[in-house]
Amino acid sequence: MAKRRIEELKELLQKYDYHYHVLDQPLVEDSTYDLLLKELKELEDKFPDLVTPDSPTQRVGGQVLQGFSTVIHKTPMLSLANAFNDGDLRDFANRIYKTLGEKVKYVCELKIDGLAVSLIYQGGMLVQGATRGDGERGEDITQNIKAIKGIPLKLQRPVDLEVRGEVYMPKKSFELLNKEREEKGEPLFANPRNAAAGTLRQLDPKIVASRNLAAFFYGVVESTELGDSHRENLQKVKELGLPTNPHVAVFDEIEDVISYCQRWHEERNTLPYEIDGIVIKVDSLKQQQRLGFTAKSPRWAIAYKFPAQKAIS
Numbered sequence: 001m002a003k004r005r006i007e008e009l010k011e012l013l014q015k016y017d018y019h020y021h022v023l024d025q026p027l028v029e030d031s032t033y034d035l036l037l038k039e040l041k042e043l044e045d046k047f048p049d050l051v052t053p054d055s056p057t058q059r060v061g062g063q064v065l066q067g068f069s070t071v072i073h074k075t076p077m078l079s080l081a082n083a084f085n086d087g088d089l090r091d092f093a094n095r096i097y098k099t100l101g102e103k104v105k106y107v108c109e110l111k112i113d114g115l116a117v118s119l120i121y122q123g124g125m126l127v128q129g130a131t132r133g134d135g136e137r138g139e140d141i142t143q144n145i146k147a148i149k150g151i152p153l154k155l156q157r158p159v160d161l162e163v164r165g166e167v168y169m170p171k172k173s174f175e176l177l178n179k180e181r182e183e184k185g186e187p188l189f190a191n192p193r194n195a196a197a198g199t200l201r202q203l204d205p206k207i208v209a210s211r212n213l214a215a216f217f218y219g220v221v222e223s224t225e226l227g228d229s230h231r232e233n234l235q236k237v238k239e240l241g242l243p244t245n246p247h248v249a250v251f252d253e254i255e256d257v258i259s260y261c262q263r264w265h266e267e268r269n270t271l272p273y274e275i276d277g278i279v280i281k282v283d284s285l286k287q288q289q290r291l292g293f294t295a296k297s298p299r300w301a302i303a304y305k306f307p308a309q310k311a312i313s
């Protein structure tokens with residue numbers, strides 16, 4: 001019966017999307033995927049009242065937008081203070097020890113060179129995607145977010161969640177896109193970050209769908225179920241079906257954080273996406289709360305920035 005088959009197809013396609021775009025381990029050939037999607041589309045055309053917002057057929061909305069409406073972030077999207085050398089990292093550690101009078105664990109994550117976004121899920125369904133904007137107000141890019149296949153339209157559990165992440169363009173997609181633009185005599189994008197930004201600013205979601213953007217999520221804001229450490233929250237985000245970056249490390253000593261930054265500064269070119277540094281956060285949410293924020297950034301986190309890579313001529 002149609003309703004059951006539609007549910008079955010949605011579940012299959014969502015699983016295939018997750019394995020292909022998040023785990024990078026396809027389960028079926030593209031042709032098989034396309035056939036199932038076509039069958040779902042035909043069934044939904046025959047039974048339009050059985051269409052649900054989490055159906056893969058709803059990823060690329062119909063209309064081209066006239067513009068983006070403004071979103072006011074319930075919790076501001078703050079920027080990170082920067083560290084440019086080992087000394088800055090040691091100062092960061094000393095300030096924290098001075099304030100707390102106790103040791104902390106540091107969580108280190110790759111700083112993805114993309115575009116910060118904030119997603120809101122209600123009852124597990126994606127209801128809004130917004131850019132950072134000025135931190136207080138961003139643009140509503142929900143339509144474009146839905147066109148990014150690695151971003152689930154429905155979470156593995158029906159939770160209410162606001163999650164922060166970075167949308168980026170993998171290096172391979174960037175090279176391909178610039179090759180196409182060169183053949184068409186169009187201006188080239190300077191780097192994957194600009195290409196991702198330019199793509200998310202498109203008013204036509206079909207263009208976004210064609211550009212192969214991806215995302216990593218790294219911060220939980222509003223959630224019905226917060227853990228008590230950043231590491232645990234990252235694990236929760238992953239279990240809910242959101243893509244998270246695999247390179248996460250926890251250290252007790254800032255000297256080990258420094259070597260981790262050094263290592264990734266050397267190895268960054270082996271990654272299939274661009275990073276511009278390492279984000280270091282205090283792991284315990286209680287200790288984060290005690291450290292609080294300055295006017296514009298958390299005292300419990302810092303971005304270790306790599307020196308800009310010389311442009312490859």
Ligand SMILES: NC(=O)c1cc2c(N)ncc(C(N)=O)c2s1
Pocket residue numbers: 078079080109110111112113114116166218219279
């Ligand atoms: N501006 C910010 O707060 C952040 C920016 C970024 C970024 N570009 N990449 C990764 C993380 C992370 N893993 O926390 C953060 S946090």
